[in-house]
Amino acid sequence: MSPVTTLAHALIALGTVVIGLFAAIGRLARFAVTLVGRLVRPPWYPAQLFEQMLVIGWFSLPVVGLTALFTGSALAQQIYIGGSRFNASSTVPAVTVIGIVRELGPVLGGLMVAGRVASAMAAEIGTMRVTEQIDALTTLRTDPFRYLMGPRVVAAVLMMPLLVLVSNALGVMGGWLLATGRLGFNSAAYLNTTAQFLKADDVWSSMVKAAVFGFFIALMGCYHGYHSSGGAAGVGRATTNAVVSAFILILLSNLIITVIVFGS
Amino acid sequence: MTARIALRGVAKQFGAKQVLRGVDLAVQPGESLVIIGGSGTGKSVTIKCILGLIRPDAGSIKVDGREVTGLKGRALADHQARFGMLFQGGALFDSLPVWRNVSFALSGSVASRRAAAADNLARVGLGSDVLDLRPSSLSGGMQKRVALARAIAARPEILFFDEPTTGLDPIMADVINDLIRTLVTDLKITALTITHDMSSARKIADRVAMLYEGSIIWQGSRDELDASGNPYVDQFVHGRADGPIKMPLRTL
Numbered sequence: 001m002s003p004v005t006t007l008a009h010a011l012i013a014l015g016t017v018v019i020g021l022f023a024a025i026g027r028l029a030r031f032a033v034t035l036v037g038r039l040v041r042p043p044w045y046p047a048q049l050f051e052q053m054l055v056i057g058w059f060s061l062p063v064v065g066l067t068a069l070f071t072g073s074a075l076a077q078q079i080y081i082g083g084s085r086f087n088a089s090s091t092v093p094a095v096t097v098i099g100i101v102r103e104l105g106p107v108l109g110g111l112m113v114a115g116r117v118a119s120a121m122a123a124e125i126g127t128m129r130v131t132e133q134i135d136a137l138t139t140l141r142t143d144p145f146r147y148l149m150g151p152r153v154v155a156a157v158l159m160m161p162l163l164v165l166v167s168n169a170l171g172v173m174g175g176w177l178l179a180t181g182r183l184g185f186n187s188a189a190y191l192n193t194t195a196q197f198l199k200a201d202d203v204w205s206s207m208v209k210a211a212v213f214g215f216f217i218a219l220m221g222c223y224h225g226y227h228s229s230g231g232a233a234g235v236g237r238a239t240t241n242a243v244v245s246a247f248i249l250i251l252l253s254n255l256i257i258t259v260i261v262f263g264s
Numbered sequence: 265m266t267a268r269i270a271l272r273g274v275a276k277q278f279g280a281k282q283v284l285r286g287v288d289l290a291v292q293p294g295e296s297l298v299i300i301g302g303s304g305t306g307k308s309v310t311i312k313c314i315l316g317l318i319r320p321d322a323g324s325i326k327v328d329g330r331e332v333t334g335l336k337g338r339a340l341a342d343h344q345a346r347f348g349m350l351f352q353g354g355a356l357f358d359s360l361p362v363w364r365n366v367s368f369a370l371s372g373s374v375a376s377r378r379a380a381a382a383d384n385l386a387r388v389g390l391g392s393d394v395l396d397l398r399p400s401s402l403s404g405g406m407q408k409r410v411a412l413a414r415a416i417a418a419r420p421e422i423l424f425f426d427e428p429t430t431g432l433d434p435i436m437a438d439v440i441n442d443l444i445r446t447l448v449t450d451l452k453i454t455a456l457t458i459t460h461d462m463s464s465a466r467k468i469a470d471r472v473a474m475l476y477e478g479s480i481i482w483q484g485s486r487d488e489l490d491a492s493g494n495p496y497v498d499q500f501v502h503g504r505a506d507g508p509i510k511m512p513l514r515t516l
Contacts, residue, residue, distance in 0.1 A: 128357075131353055131355055132351045132352070132353060132355040133355045133356075133357055133358075135312070135315075135317055135349075135351065135355065136349070136351055136355035136356075136357070137357075138315075138317060138344060139315060139344055139347055139348065139349045140368045140369040140414070140418070141341065141344070141345045141369045141418070142368070142369070143341070
């Protein structure tokens with residue numbers, strides 16, 4: 001093969017990938033616009049919404065809480081070790097609370113919920129797709145966007161901030177437990193420093209992040225489930241894609257929000 | 265008389281595969297039409313095009329003389345509300361008990377919907393003992409009957425049956441065929457069935473049409489089926505491996 005042909009092939013391959021990427025983004029954006037557009041108009045299904053709030057919010061609490069608790073403790077330990085080198089071990093409460101509330105609470109919470117919820121949504125909606133239950137909904141005067149996917153997205157957007165609030169509190173508690181139990185910190189002084197360094201903006205940004213992550217988690221679960229095809233293998237692929245794409249969107253949107261809120 | 269459903273030149277392509285190549289078909293009010301044809305000949309796609317679940321690339325689909333291709337939003341939902349459909353695998357919602365499946369499209373109080381569910385289940389020969397069961401705990405034949413009860417619950421004007429007897433034993437298949445025939449006659453519903461089960465076609469149909477390679481190659485009354493004079497129909501009706509329809513098999 002001549003170098004020109006090789007180059008042409010490489011360019012064609014690159015072009016195909018780029019076009020494919022833009023097409024995928026376009027399809028996803030169109031899906032999201034359709035979903036949100038249908039959501040704002042009735043009929044609404046409050047029973048479905050309540051059920052999803054329970055599934056996404058309440059049942060995710062143990063895993064998100066434990067993640068925050070353990071991470072908060074580990075973070076406090078590492079800050080103590082790092083800080084001791086500069087005689088700055090007293091920064092443990094301040095750095096822990098900022099690290100947890102601004103970044104680790106929402107991001108780790110988001111990733112854990114994505115693993116739990118996006119996969120379950122993709123599997124459930126995907127199975128409904130391949131067994132024609134979604135077509136059946138349509139023939140029974142029910143819009144799958146409003147009945148199935150809308151409640152999931154709204155529930156995730158509402159519940160994620162609450163989950164992250166709890167997760168932040170538990171993360172700080174993890175740091176406090178370790179610092180007072182193992183590192184010899186005074187309990188009242190630790191909590192006092194924590195309260196001093198924690199600003200309202202930190203909490204707000206944390207909750208905004210959580211709501212955005214919740215939207216992406218549910219969107220990815222619904223999108224990949226709704227478009228799955230090809231039986232059990234197709235549902236398996238949809239589940240994997242939902243989790244992986246939710247992870248990427250969470251990490252990317254976290255970076256963007258962090259740069260916008262704290263970058264200046 | 266205006267046909268209840270009229271298809272003209274309906275074509276649909278998926279990727280490089282041309283599934284429908286100009287389907288022309290008419291179903292009269294109150295008639296039971298059965299489309300026969302092998303797997304992958306476009307039977308399900310035809311039904312989904314009429315329902316508005318798939319948009320055809322070309323052609324016209326009229327229901328009671330009104331064009332329905334390209335309907336959107338409210339108009340599409342109203343169009344779809346006129347149909348009931350029995351899906352091949354039943355497509356029951358496995359997260360809901362039987363009574364909520366059957367009464368899914370109905371509104372009203374819980375008591376009235378439960379009563380309506382029991383009433384429709386009775387029509388398909390099921391007692392009220394199944395009301396609170398989950399679809400997964402029912403046998404295949406019972407699932408099919410529950411799905412049938414759900415399809416008729418909102419009293420649609422037109423019923424579609426997608427392979428109603430697939431996966432059932434011969435006796436249960438005949439029970440379902442009888443039920444479909446009775447429901448169509450009793451409720452004066454227009455019915456369109458797709459199947460490759462000839463005993464089912466003979467029992468359900470007033471008229472039969474054969475779909476082959478994406479177009480209707482023959483149609484006639486049920487009695488004409490055995491004397492169609494069409495070698496494709498003859499081969500299919502008698503289930504012969506030899507004939508004009510070749511299966512894409514590779515020799516070992």
